Amino acid sequence: MTDLPQARAAKEHLRERLRDRAGVVGVGIARSAGGYCITVNVADADAAGEVPADVDGVEVRISVVGGITAQA
Incomplete structure (x- = not known):
């Protein structure tokens, strides 16, 4: 079972790893x-x-x- 602090730490590691990858539009926790x-x-x-x-x-x-675009 993964607790929230463990998920948060893993999310930060993954964000760093994927930061410069084209096509990655969001990283979160669920x-x-x-x-x-x-x-x-x-x-x-x-x-x-x-x-x-x-x-x-x-x-x-x-x-x-798909692609993410800002909407007003």
Whole structure:
């Protein structure tokens, strides 16, 4: 079971790792059956291939959401 502090630490490690990767549009934390997991939103399937399945023992879930644009 992953607790929230563990998920937060893993999220920061993953954010650093993916910071310069094209197509990664967001990194967050969500509840899962085992406590918490990391969520990664990507623009396309190519970017999804750059994301690991887990970080520091914390599950990573990937969602292909397309490009993100600001709206007024």
